[in-house]
Amino acid sequence: MAKPRPTKFTSANGLRLLLALAAFLLLAEVFVHRHAYFALEALPLFFAAFGFLAFLVLIAVSWLVAKWVTRSADYYDTPEGDA
Amino acid sequence: MVDVLLSIPGLLLIVGALLVPMLPHAPRQAYMLALIAGSGYLTFGIETGVHVTATLGGLDLILVRAEAMTKPFALAFHLAAALNVFYAMHDANKSTPTAGLAYAGAAIAALFAGDFLTLFLYWELTAVTSVFLVLAGTGARRLGAAMRYLLMQVGSGVVLLAGAVLLWRDGTGLTLQALDALTPAGLCVLLAFGIKAAFPLVNGWLQDAYPEASPSGTVMLSAFTTKLAIYMLAICFAGFTPLIYIGVAMAVLPIFFAAMETDLRRVLAYSLNNQLGFMVIGIGIGTELALNGTVAHAFASTIYQGLLFMALGAVLHRTGTAKATELGALAKSMPLTAIFCSVGALSIISFPLLSGFVTKSLTLGAVAKEGYFWVWLAMVFATVGAVQHVFIKAVYLPFFGPSRKRLKAKEAPLGMLVAMGGASALCLGIGVYPEPLYALLPYGARYDAWKAGYVLGELQLLVFASLGFVVLSWRGVYPAPIDTTVLNTDYLFRRALPRATLAIARPVLRVWFVVLGGLKRGVLQTLKISEQASRESGLVSGIASIGAAAGIFLAMFALMLILRQVM
Numbered sequence: 001m002a003k004p005r006p007t008k009f010t011s012a013n014g015l016r017l018l019l020a021l022a023a024f025l026l027l028a029e030v031f032v033h034r035h036a037y038f039a040l041e042a043l044p045l046f047f048a049a050f051g052f053l054a055f056l057v058l059i060a061v062s063w064l065v066a067k068w069v070t071r072s073a074d075y076y077d078t079p080e081g082d083a
Numbered sequence: 084m085v086d087v088l089l090s091i092p093g094l095l096l097i098v099g100a101l102l103v104p105m106l107p108h109a110p111r112q113a114y115m116l117a118l119i120a121g122s123g124y125l126t127f128g129i130e131t132g133v134h135v136t137a138t139l140g141g142l143d144l145i146l147v148r149a150e151a152m153t154k155p156f157a158l159a160f161h162l163a164a165a166l167n168v169f170y171a172m173h174d175a176n177k178s179t180p181t182a183g184l185a186y187a188g189a190a191i192a193a194l195f196a197g198d199f200l201t202l203f204l205y206w207e208l209t210a211v212t213s214v215f216l217v218l219a220g221t222g223a224r225r226l227g228a229a230m231r232y233l234l235m236q237v238g239s240g241v242v243l244l245a246g247a248v249l250l251w252r253d254g255t256g257l258t259l260q261a262l263d264a265l266t267p268a269g270l271c272v273l274l275a276f277g278i279k280a281a282f283p284l285v286n287g288w289l290q291d292a293y294p295e296a297s298p299s300g301t302v303m304l305s306a307f308t309t310k311l312a313i314y315m316l317a318i319c320f321a322g323f324t325p326l327i328y329i330g331v332a333m334a335v336l337p338i339f340f341a342a343m344e345t346d347l348r349r350v351l352a353y354s355l356n357n358q359l360g361f362m363v364i365g366i367g368i369g370t371e372l373a374l375n376g377t378v379a380h381a382f383a384s385t386i387y388q389g390l391l392f393m394a395l396g397a398v399l400h401r402t403g404t405a406k407a408t409e410l411g412a413l414a415k416s417m418p419l420t421a422i423f424c425s426v427g428a429l430s431i432i433s434f435p436l437l438s439g440f441v442t443k444s445l446t447l448g449a450v451a452k453e454g455y456f457w458v459w460l461a462m463v464f465a466t467v468g469a470v471q472h473v474f475i476k477a478v479y480l481p482f483f484g485p486s487r488k489r490l491k492a493k494e495a496p497l498g499m500l501v502a503m504g505g506a507s508a509l510c511l512g513i514g515v516y517p518e519p520l521y522a523l524l525p526y527g528a529r530y531d532a533w534k535a536g537y538v539l540g541e542l543q544l545l546v547f548a549s550l551g552f553v554v555l556s557w558r559g560v561y562p563a564p565i566d567t568t569v570l571n572t573d574y575l576f577r578r579a580l581p582r583a584t585l586a587i588a589r590p591v592l593r594v595w596f597v598v599l600g601g602l603k604r605g606v607l608q609t610l611k612i613s614e615q616a617s618r619e620s621g622l623v624s625g626i627a628s629i630g631a632a633a634g635i636f637l638a639m640f641a642l643m644l645i646l647r648q649v650m
Contacts (some may be wrong), residue, residue, distance in 0.1 A: 052551045053551075074568075
């Protein structure tokens with residue numbers, strides 16, 4: 001299996017735009033009251049932190065699981081077991 | 084005759100489909116659109132209640148019955164069928180539109196079935212019509228995928244029939260109504276619906292077969308079967324608590340598989356599975372708000388999931404591939420497709436002002452109101468999953484990411500653009516002005532998603548999840564796509580089960596061949612002895628008839644043994 005080649009997928013301008021948007025959303029937290037059903041949800045910046053961390057966890061877990069459940073691209077194309 | 088055709092919703096499409104292959108190209112398109120418009124008009128006028136009944140061999144059948152939630156599903160199915168006609172317009176192939184129209188008709192008719200036997204009929208009809216869509220694909224793998232698909236779909240129907248028979252035996256009657264899932268009959272029906280709704284462990288057919296169909300075939304497939312199953316689950320099992328956790332598994336597990344998968348239409352098939360999870364959670368909660376959420380989400384997702392399949396189908400049509408390893412920078416050559424695809428992606432991740440935002444908030448609100456914290460958290464996590472596999476993997480990277488290969492691409496054909504434009508308009512329309520959709524929902528319960536705090540939380544979630552991607556990719560640790568096979572639950576019957584069967588069968592066969600070999604040697608020995616005995620100086624040589632009889636008898640015995648071995 002070929003080793004995944006790391007790539008930078010975003011332009012510097014795209015990154016700046018996203019960072020500006022993120023900063024704006026963090027700042028908005030000061031002015032907007034979030035009505036919460038759960039205690040955890042009521043924590044300041046809960047959604048920002050959860051979104052960021054969940055993304056990292058998702059990638060890490062699927063990277064780990066991939067070693068276990070991925071096979072070559074033609075795995076099912078070769079009949080097996082009827083020998 | 085005409086009365087029957089017009090009084091049973093969907094029948095017009097099923098019967099009308101027979102004429103589709105006989106028409107030339109342009110009239111065929113007009114004919115199909117006219118049929119769908121007519122069917123939609125007739126269907127939309129049907130009020131809640133029982134309309135057409137029949138008696139068959141002492142069984143009371145309800146051929147047409149509308150529930151409070153039938154109308155939104157029927158409308159979504161008609162809209163999807165109409166968009167699909169536009170989407171497939173460039174294609175001269177006749178089998179896909181024929182099968183697609185009959186399939187849509189069968190799904191619509193099934194929505195209005197009022198008893199399990201009628202449902203069984205249409206349930207199987209959706210299977211045998213839709214398999215032609217898989218067969219119309221072009222890849223070498225489509226034949227196997229189509230057969231496995233048919234096996235699961237027809238199998239689901241057989242289990243449904245078993246449930247119906249049990250219900251009839253128990254004296255419950257065949258009427259399609261709320262069932263106790265914890266009875267043999269209830270379990271059969273739940274399993275039948277669960278197979279088509281792609282419950283965990285029986286979901287493999289979806290990711291196996293859908294991406295093997297032609298671009299327009301996959302779009303047609305994505306609309307009907309699974310949403311019909313969701314509708315039936317909502318009718319029969321609303322409030323059955325285990326469904327909440329089945330739904331959580333459906334919403335969460337596919338996002339990891341989608342993260343590993345390279346074929347982007349297969350990524351979308353996982354995404355579809357994830358969306359169905361949200362709907363199943365709503366059914367499990369079973370409150371009026373939750374069921375409204377399920378219905379609204381089913382309606383919106385039929386459109387945006389279809390839109391996403393359309394956009395990547397257009398990419399496949401123009402470039403010949405839908406693999407993440409080969410696509411990039413397509414927005415330059417397919418700008419309109421890129422815009423429409425972005426609308427679909429923003430809808431599915433529930434970006435404010437788009438359909439997913441208003442419909443998902445109903446279910447999320449219902450879950451929060453009932454105090455299911457972990458379920459709620461899992462749903463928020465599943466939304467981050469959608470950001471990763473749809474927004475970034477299936478839309479951002481192929482359309483706006485770095486170019487990977489010199490792909491010659493042109494903008495999608497006009498019909499495809501019209502279909503994608505229409506679907507995008509619906510996503511935006513529902514997102515901006517959801518009132519008409521709300522008016523269609525079965526109950527009065529509402530959830531006001533337009534609180535500043537809720538919008539802010541949602542935006543933070545989406546933007547910071549995207550930031551997670553940026554950080555990983557700039558650190559160089561965001562895994563680049565690699566061409567692999569990701570094992571899914573279809574592994575169970577494609578590899579695990581055959582292996583287990585062989586593991587048992589091999590020793591049994593070995594013993595069998597030893598025994599058979601012994602018998603064969605025994606017969607040959609007997610024949611040899613009898614041959615020697617019949618010779619001039621042999622034991623039975625004196626009496627010719629006895630010798631012959633013994634010989635014939637032995638020959639027949641040998642023949643029998645040999646035949647047994649052959650068969």
